[in-house]
Amino acid sequence: xxxxxxxxxxxxxxxxxxxxxxxxxxxxxxxxxxxxxxxxxxxxxxxxxxxxxxxxxxxxxxxxxxxxxxxxxxxxxxxxxxxxxxxxxxxxxxxxxxxxxxxxxxxxxxxxxxxxxxxxxxxxxxxxxxxxxxxxxxxxxxxxxxxxxxxxxxxxxxxxxxxxxxxxxxxxxxxxxxxxxxxxxxxxxxxxxxxxxxxxxxxxxxxxxxxxxxxxxxxxxxxxxxxxxxxxxxxxxxxxxxxxxxxxxxxxxxxxxxxxxxxxxxxxxxxxxxxxxxxxxxxxxxxxxxxxxxxxxxxxxxxxxxxxxxxxxxxxxxxxxxxxxxxxxxxxxxxxxxxxxxxxxxxxxxxxxxxxxxxxxxxxxxxxxxxxxxxxx
Amino acid sequence: xxxxxxxxxxxxxxxxxxxxxxxxxxxxxxxxxxxxxxxxxxxxxxxxxxxxxxxxxxxxxxxxxxxxxxxxxxxxxxxxxxxxxxxxxxxxxxxxxxxxxxxxxxxxxxxxxxxxxxxxxxxxxxxxxxxxxxxxxxxxxxxxxxxxxxxxxxxxxxxxxxxxxxxxxxxxxxxxxxxxxxxxxxxxxxxxxxxxxxxxxxxxxxxxxxxxxxxxxxxxxxxxxxxxxxxxxxxxxxxxxxxxxxxxxxxxxxxxxxxxxxxxxxxxxxxxxxxxxxxxxxxxxxxx
Numbered sequence: 001x002x003x004x005x006x007x008x009x010x011x012x013x014x015x016x017x018x019x020x021x022x023x024x025x026x027x028x029x030x031x032x033x034x035x036x037x038x039x040x041x042x043x044x045x046x047x048x049x050x051x052x053x054x055x056x057x058x059x060x061x062x063x064x065x066x067x068x069x070x071x072x073x074x075x076x077x078x079x080x081x082x083x084x085x086x087x088x089x090x091x092x093x094x095x096x097x098x099x100x101x102x103x104x105x106x107x108x109x110x111x112x113x114x115x116x117x118x119x120x121x122x123x124x125x126x127x128x129x130x131x132x133x134x135x136x137x138x139x140x141x142x143x144x145x146x147x148x149x150x151x152x153x154x155x156x157x158x159x160x161x162x163x164x165x166x167x168x169x170x171x172x173x174x175x176x177x178x179x180x181x182x183x184x185x186x187x188x189x190x191x192x193x194x195x196x197x198x199x200x201x202x203x204x205x206x207x208x209x210x211x212x213x214x215x216x217x218x219x220x221x222x223x224x225x226x227x228x229x230x231x232x233x234x235x236x237x238x239x240x241x242x243x244x245x246x247x248x249x250x251x252x253x254x255x256x257x258x259x260x261x262x263x264x265x266x267x268x269x270x271x272x273x274x275x276x277x278x279x280x281x282x283x284x285x286x287x288x289x290x291x292x293x294x295x296x297x298x299x300x301x302x303x304x305x306x307x308x309x310x311x312x313x314x315x316x317x318x319x320x321x322x323x324x325x326x327x328x329x330x331x332x333x334x335x336x337x338x339x340x341x342x343x344x345x346x347x348x349x350x351x352x353x354x355x356x357x358x359x360x361x362x363x364x365x366x367x368x369x370x371x372x373x374x375x376x377x
Numbered sequence: 378x379x380x381x382x383x384x385x386x387x388x389x390x391x392x393x394x395x396x397x398x399x400x401x402x403x404x405x406x407x408x409x410x411x412x413x414x415x416x417x418x419x420x421x422x423x424x425x426x427x428x429x430x431x432x433x434x435x436x437x438x439x440x441x442x443x444x445x446x447x448x449x450x451x452x453x454x455x456x457x458x459x460x461x462x463x464x465x466x467x468x469x470x471x472x473x474x475x476x477x478x479x480x481x482x483x484x485x486x487x488x489x490x491x492x493x494x495x496x497x498x499x500x501x502x503x504x505x506x507x508x509x510x511x512x513x514x515x516x517x518x519x520x521x522x523x524x525x526x527x528x529x530x531x532x533x534x535x536x537x538x539x540x541x542x543x544x545x546x547x548x549x550x551x552x553x554x555x556x557x558x559x560x561x562x563x564x565x566x567x568x569x570x571x572x573x574x575x576x577x578x579x580x581x582x583x584x585x586x587x588x589x590x591x592x593x594x595x596x597x598x599x600x601x602x603x604x605x606x607x608x609x610x611x612x613x614x615x616x617x618x619x620x621x622x623x624x625x626x627x628x629x630x631x632x633x634x635x636x637x638x639x640x641x642x643x644x645x646x647x648x649x650x651x652x653x654x655x656x657x658x659x660x661x662x663x664x665x
Contacts, residue, residue, distance in 0.1 A: 047495055179638070204637055207597045209588040210394065212387035213629040214637065220380040234497035234591045241499075241589075245506060245515050246383070266499050266589060 035076035036069060036328040038318055039096035039105040041089060041117065044081040048109050048307050052131055053079060055304060055311025056107060058296050063316070069323040075315065078102060082113050089113035090120060097124045103331045104129070104322075106314035109307070111135030118146050127331035129318055131310040134182075134257070139355040145335040147356040149310050149317075151279050151363070153182060156256035157189050159363040160277050165193065168251060170225030174200040174218040176211075176239055178230035186229035186255055199223050206232065215242040218250075229255040233263035237271070244270035251275075256363055260305050261373050272370070277363040280306045280347040281375055284364075289346035313345045379511040384629040390518040392625020393525040394587070397580035398602035399609065399617040400528065401573030407612025408549045408569040409465070411474040415456050417599030418485040419574050423449050423581025424590045425489060428500050438502055442582045449578020450571050456481055457570040462563065482595070489592050502586025521583045528576055529618045536614070545569060549612065604644065608651045610658025620659065 040056050043049035060075040068074045078100055080092035089108070096102045097120065105121060106129040108114045114133035118141050121128040127145040130138050139148045164170070173194045177183030187201045200221040202214050218226055226243065228236045236254055243252060252274040254263075259276040267274075282293050282303050292312055296304040304312070317338065322328045325337040342351045350360045365376035398420055405413045423445040430441035460477035464470050502517035536542035547555040548565045556562050581594070588594060601624070609620030624644060631640035651658065 202637060205641070207593070208637070209591070209594060209597055210391045212391060213384060213632040216380060216383045216387055216629075217632060219383075234589045237497070237499070238589050246513050247506075262496065266497055268499050268501075 033068075033071070033073045035074045036319070036322065037076045037078055037100065037102050037104075038315060039093075039100065039102040040077050040079040040107040040315070041082050041092055041096075041105060041113070042079065042107045042311070043084045043109055043113075044079065045083060046109075048132070049081075051305075051307040052107060052109060052311035054300055055296070055308035055313075056315045058292065058299060058304075058308075059312040059315035059319070061299070062291065062295055063319045069319050070326070070328060073328065075319055077315070082108060082110065084110045084113065086110075086112050086116040090116050093117045093120045097121075097126055103127065103329070104318055104334070106318055107131050107311065108133055111138060114138050114148075118143065121146065125331060127318075127335050129314045131314040132307060139357045142355075144339070144354075144356070145331050147317075147335075147338060147352055147358065149313050149350070149358045150306075151257065152357070153185060153257075155357075155359075156277070156363060160256045161189075161193055163277065163365060164225070164227075164253070168225055168253070170194070170223070170251065171197065172199045172221065172223040172225070173197050174221050174223035174226045174250070175202070176214060176218065176226065176228050176230070177201070177203050178206050178232065178235065179203040180206065182231065183229050186227070190227060204230070204235070206230075206235075208235070209238065211235075211239050211242050212246070215239060215246055215248060218243075219246055219248045223250055225251045225253065227253050227255060229258075231258050233260070233266050237263055237266035237268075240267040240274060241270040257306070259366065259368075259373060261303070264368050264371060264373050269371070271368045273368060275365065275367045275376060276373075277365050278306055279360055279363060280309045281364055281366060281373065282309075283375065284347060286344075286346070286348065288344055292346045309346050313347070313350070316345065317343055317350070381630075381633065382510070382512045384633055385626065386512050386514050386518075388626035388629030389522060389622055390514065390587070390625070391629065392622035393522050393618075394580075394584050394598070394621075395601050395605045395624055396618040396621025397521075397525055397528070397583065398577060398598050399605040399621050400532070400614065401576045401580075402599075402602050403606045403609065403612055403614060403617040404532070404569060404573045404576075406606065407614070408545055409461070409474075409566050411461065411465070411471050412478070413456070413461070413570075413573070414475060414478040414599070415460070415482040415485065416478075416573070416577055417595030417597075417602070418482045419449050419452050419456075419577040419595070420581040420584075420598060421489070421592065421595030422452055422485065423578035424500070424585035424594055425493065425581075425592075426578070427582035427585055428498055428590045431500055432498070438500070438586075442579055445582035446575045446579040449574040449576075449581070452485075452578070453571045453574020454567070456574070457567055461570065462566065465566070486592060486596065493592070495592055497589050497591040500586045500590055502583075515587075517586050521587065524579070524583055525618065528579075529614065532572075532614055541565075541568065604648050606658075607648055608659060610660040613658060613660040616658055616660025 042053045044053055060077050064074045082089035082092050103126045109132045111133040114130045122143040130148040132150050136152050175187050175190050177187050191198050200218050230236050254276040256277040264271045321334045321338045325333045327333050339352055342349050348360050350358050366373055367376040402416050426445045426448040427441045430436040430444050460481045461474050464473040503520050505516045507514050544560045544565050548562050552562050605621045605624050609616030628640050
């Protein structure tokens with residue numbers, strides 16, 4: 001593992017070096033100023049990691065196209081792979097801190113990696129802008145230079161519970177949840193919310209691939225709302241398909257933050273009218289989002305979704321805060337500016353609470369219509 | 378009561394999925410006396426080839442199945458020549474083959490993830506559903522059941538009625554004796570391996586519309602298939618199919634009265650019990 005990591009790291013150093021060199025050639029005036037270097041941690045070999053990294057790259061390119069920050073200094077990303085492993089994440093963060101002398105770290109998907117990086121950042125006085133990790137403890141360290149952009153499961157529930165109890169108003173609820181922290185937490189939360197109205201709550205193994213018996217059981221329970229809490233798209237896609245096959249005529253919701261257009265594609269027509277909620281959809285109507293979506297589509301020929309947006313936001317916000325603080329070397333000052341201000345992002349205005357948790361207002365309610373994930377009317 | 382009948386239909390359908398993988402695994406064990414760990418990946422490649430044929434090349438689903446079978450055959454041929462035949466002659470050949478095919482399975486899986494990508498995908502199989510009373514079964518699931526039974530019948534006929542079948546049974550009983558009477562053991566081994574791989578390839582094509590194609594589908598299914606093979610009796614063709622159906626049925630019936638987790642625990646307890654009490658399996662013969 002170490003050897004592979006080393007090779008990947010070397011490659012990314014070479015890549016950034018070449019990028020810096022080309023950048024220097026292309027903009028001789030800006031080359032006189034040293035670039036602002038920001039560390040990016042991501043499980044770059046995975047699909048989600050790549051999505052997050054690409055979002056970050058688009059942010060850096062947009063800022064540089066605008067002439068950089070702090071009087072023309074360009075943003076330069078130093079990207080390392082964390083491979084979802086805390087040990088590799090720590091290695092990568094140490095490299096950023098000790099070898100590359102970088103005090104600003106952004107990114108990451110995995111909560112366990114992020115929790116390890118938080119400690120390292122604290123020990124080194126660095127600023128850590130966690131993009132996607134969802135575990136509540138990421139912002140529970142008390143260290144004032146840790147920020148987290150994604151919503152937590154508790155925040156999702158706060159908004160989504162109201163949708164379920166006030167808009168959907170089910171009489172009988174069934175829950176199908178993956179057998180993980182997230183799945184079990186969701187079952188507990190829905191039991192608390194609906195009490196004896198929960199007529200079936202089933203946990204399925206994260207490797208299971210045929211859900212006919214489970215869905216038949218749910219059908220037998222007579223539930224008029226089925227909630228799915230599992231992040232594997234082949235699993236929730238399959239569950240949705242079986243509900244259609246077995247003619248289970250209930251409202252279907254996928255718990256917030258899980259459903260994406262790839263999952264909708266996998267489920268096909270069976271996903272129609274399923275509803276969910278999330279912090280971001282690419283169709284949001286604000287100038288920064290339109291610019292971000294257009295830039296991303298131009299570069300990667302795909303429409304960015306939440307993970308890409310959070311990757312973008314982690315770099316975008318750091319750069320804006322550095323600009324406002326007038327420094328790219330003082331994490332304390334930049335952290336204070338981040339805490340004290342409200343920030344424009346593609347998903348809307350973001351503000352941080354005292355623990356560094358980002359808030360962007362209520363979740364956006366989503367529904368699947370004709371194979372597309374769109375904001376609910 | 379309706380729900381019981383629906384669960385029986387579900388159980389048979391799920392069980393035939395296990396059986397289709399267990400069939401080839403058992404066949405290879407019966408003849409070559411080795412465990413082919415790469416069998417699940419052959420199944421996955423069958424699904425992938427069906428996906429590529431139907432979604433990228435526009436081949437009709439029913440025509441994609443034989444293509445998946447051919448892909449399985451080619452892969453089986455390659456695995457046999459790379460990781461099975463050269464190791465079989467060694468003194469601890471069986472253990473070496475187990476390890477070598479395990480390595481091949483990881484190689485195949487990683488190659489697919491790197492070259493094709495990790496994303497799962499939907500394959501549209503036969504359209505429509507069939508309803509008997511309140512029991513609903515999709516045409517695709519019925520089709521899987523029918524093809525599974527057809528495979529079993531064809532294989533049994535082949536074993537009992539053809540010259541190749543006689544040779545195969547002779548090799549299964551004793552390689553040495555088979556060689557003495559002039560049977561080309563290596564050729565029988567190769568054919569057995571390829572037949573098993575064809576069933577796995579077609580099986581992947583049959584089941585991927587039901588369970589969705591995923592690069593992990595082989596790893597998931599091979600564990601259950603091992604359970605089925607052990608309970609059914611290593612090397613027993615009928616045992617593999619009957620036991621696959623039984624395990625599927627047992628799972629779905631148990632889920633009526635208990636949680637999925639408990640149902641799985643009961644199945645694995647059964648596996649342990651069979652290994653302790655009837656190590657030759659429910660359908661296997663004692664002497665070998």
